[in-house]
Amino acid sequence: RKAEAWFDPEGFFLAEKEGRLVGFHWTKVHAAERLGEVYVLGVSPDAQGGGLGRSLTTIGLRHLAGRGLPTAMLYVDADNKAAVSVYERLGFVTYETDLMYRTET
Template sequence: ELWQMSRPLTGSAGPATPTVAPPGVVVRPFVVGQDEQAWLEVNARAFADHPEQGRLTLRDVEARQAEPWFRAEDLLLAEQDGRLVASAWMKVEPGAEDGELYALGVDPAAQGSGLGRHLTALVLAHLRDRGLARATLYVEAGNAAAVSTYTRAGFERSRVDVQYG
């Protein structure tokens, strides 16, 4: 099952409660022409079991950079002691009222530190500050850690797609 989860960004729901970054973590925007290789390496480790996301290539990243929705500031990179350990990529189609948490990946060596929760809160604040009404994301129902993180951030299941094997 692939779940779409969503939550409002306005009104009483608002963004998730701000969190504190784990010790030594600095979050900054992606820099085109500089961060691609490091991002690909962390993304591959974070999504090692995912048949698509974990196998992205430089060509795939460059294709996404050419999309009308791409903005470097919508791809947040988390570095710990100068080394990339996680990222949160947002996708906002031109003219849309919703923003998507397109991909959030944490290096397995940094998982369990609260980094996913911290990046999720930053994404919600970023999308709200862009004036968007709702945040959405897609997650595999069996990814218990991700579903738990997103549920704590106020996301609720809004659609289910089922694929039979």
């Protein structure tokens, strides 16, 4: 993805603890729509529950706001209750819900 035209290394944030990567946040800009995106957020399982996801998301949102983007979006699996909780506490609300169906053949 780093080769994509939308990739901006200034919107890619890493969190380290004692020299070990424990989290990251990768933002994306949809310039034509003037829309920022929480593209990918990840926190190591042993670092979860301490507010790192919230901190990384906030850093990314500040970066996007600094680029003049008035709105940000993200996609999250509704079953990921921890992530949904973080995003809702940050002010995100459900805009659209997608469903996926599957059958065994």
